[in-house]
Amino acid sequence: MSPQRHKITLAIALIVAFGGLGAVLATDTRPRLGLDLEGGTSVILSASGEGIDDEAVGKTVDIIRERIDGLGVAEPEVTAQGGDTIQVQLPGIEDENAALEVIGTTAQLTFRQVEELIPRDGGELLEEEEEDDETTKDAGKNKGKSDDDSKNKDRKGDSKGDSKGDSKEDNDDSDNESDPAGGDEDVPEITEAADQSVNDEEVVYPDAEDSNLLYRLAPAELTGDVITSARAVTEPGSNQWFVSLDMDGEGAETWADFTSELACLRDEGDPLSSQVAIVLDGEVATATGMADPAGSAGGGVECGTGITGGESRIDMGSQEEAKDLALVLRYGSLPITLTQESISKISPSLGRDSLETGLLAGLLGLALVLIYVVVYYRALGFVVWGGLVVFAALSYMVIALLGAGAGLSLSLAGIAGFIVSIGVTTDSYIVVFERLKDEIASGRSSRSAIDRGTKRALRTILVADFVTGSAAVILFFLAVGPVKGFALTLGLATLIDVFVAFCFTRPVISLLRKTGVFESEGFMGIKSTVGAQT
């Protein structure tokens, strides 16, 4: 490589390291601290039940996240840890017991008749409602297209009228604070319980998409365990997506009665009450009307018959919506129970102490290493200083950025990983320097010794770092808990080590060679041998 290119590489490395660090510091992006450094409660849950897959665990994660959001905990973190394990992290929470209770309950799916639509924020109903083009049909009879939109628009208009008209019936306390528009006076409270204890009661739940839209719902007619399958499907040559829903024998009978009743209400000109709401964990996933047999393509649900045979079809707009609903239905069909496998609560003061100790130990260790390399390698030791400063700047930047961007949090084990990597990074220099000494000792001129030695040493570093890097990758994917966090920092430190070796150490040594300092006595602490060459 030409000196010109070395200069450019070095300049880029320095710009990346210090420019990045400057940007991170200027925007006050700080590394995110793990719970063991910040204090808080960490819960590991295992999901159990029949037919659990990644999809079901992912849905559970979403459900838990929403429940915690409801508690108003700052920055909760809910993540699937692979397999059936879910980790919930609640920073800075004082009384963890309330949170633990909320987290642990099993989510339930129910089918309920819609009694009333209540917009919490006066004017939003018209624009926000998205359920308009969904209708439920008897899949056995009707494979045609969904009902035309105009009818659904009517329904929407009706629902608004109904909700306003019926609002005087509300007996619950109103929640005026969340109603800045001041439209409805009597917005009822959302029912808190979402488990089977309220199956036989009338409830008020929000829409899953739009929390300002509330539904008053009749007691549950059916629960999710009757569902045998739910798939998002489309007909060939059409972009109309629907959910094909199957129920078991007992469920199918109840479903037929229920849908028949709803169809009769529809025929009586009550489109709102003819809707069935599919409710998962206290949220209305969708509310859908009964397709009119007299409507567009025939079929539909008839008053007096209902949907028989347990096979239904729920028309949805897009593929995405159909898939979401199918997932909700499938999830609701498996009663997933969550076990709290591990609960650990760290007090903030202990966390702070750990952080301070870790940083102090790191700084002390760094200082000792810096002294050692200068004592041992003399002037060349200062190259190590430069390299470690670049390493530190890059590490801080990467951790801060990953904390802000990808939610990486730095744990105590991670700090320990970085402290160990001070040694491993220094080793990269030791490998290079010892190599240079060998090459010079074997009688090469400093010029060819440096060229050959650096090249060869960098190869060694690459191979060794590959081994450490693969250890990090495997641990990250296969292990759980603290080991995962450690693996991540180990992997990052290894990558940064490779970067520093190629973009800092190599150009610096090569540029130093040009200046001739390697020929000067005592530069590497090997004056006698170098002297012998001159």
Added chain:
Amino acid sequence: MSRFGRAYRGESEFDFLGRSKLWFALSGALLLVSVLSLFFRPAETPCRQLPTKGLNCGIEFNGGLSISAPVPDDGPLGETDDLDLPGALSDSLADVGAEDAQIQVSTAEGTRNVQVQTREATSPEQRAEIVGGVSDATGASSEDTTSESVSASFGGEITSKALRALLVFLVVIVVFMSWRFEWKMAVGALAALFHDMVITAGIYALVGFEVTPSTVVALLTILGYSLYDTVVVFDKLEEQTSLFATTGRMTYRDAANRALNQVFMRSLNTSLTTLLPVSALLFIGAGLLGASTLEDLALALLIGILAGTYSSIFFATPILAILKERESRYRNVREKVLREQRRRRVTEDKSPVPATVGAPEHEDADAPVPAGTGSGSVSMTKPRAGTKKKRRRKR
């Protein structure tokens, strides 16, 4: 020139491999003690998931509930003596169903701290009661109370996942090293790895330290470090042996010795620069209240890094040399070199000059051989490296 001075410049000619019997005996003794303490020294809280009897597992693996809380001086137990404190606390814990709780008192930075360990709570409610019981009894605020509760099944899961990760990692390493170097080196590296991990675990069992997730993290770091170190040593070894041994100028053993001499200072330096920060962690962590994580990590790392540096040179390389010397090409070189040495010795014995040549059988050579001579004698007759060294030394 002092021996250290020569080692400093990678010029020492210490016969590492000639003493391999000694190293094997040393490693063997350490391994034996480790295995004995792992399997036969009964631990107080043996790990349930492992066949070893000797390792003390923390509640993270065995399941259980652990609570740590400060004892404020103005709290209900503020006046109670250190010795009476466990009794007083255990009385109030018996009310919430944790009568068998083990209680320890420690003091750091003027604050007293209680550590309570008991078996897994039967229900979330009982867990909350026990944790609340501790903070009520000591008068510590709920915020200052640190607690950890792990179910036994989850502890088992962590163990099995860590073991699975380890297995996958080993397979990847064997494949990678067989591809990058050769399978014999993979065998040597694995042997070193095994050596380091067994010894670290053995010391844990012998001293009775508790195994926590931090220990596992540290063991995995050691695994990475041990391999990293072995790879650096083997990389040098491969270069030197392909330069000299394959061309028939030196026996494999001598070429390997040469490589070890060159890499020795690097290994020493690296372990020093890694141990410096780790020791800082250990000594600073020791003074901290309750944060045993750092200490656990640092301790296992300290032991493992020492073992890792030692094993790369004194365990992995001798094993590799034994495997390699069986290869016919190296055996032939070795026989040729030995023949030549014998012939030279006969001639030299007749001359008045004292023999500086190493012993005929390398296994018997037990002293560092003077620089530039000895077992590398064949290279003296051929070549570049040898002659240059001589020339330099004359100046």
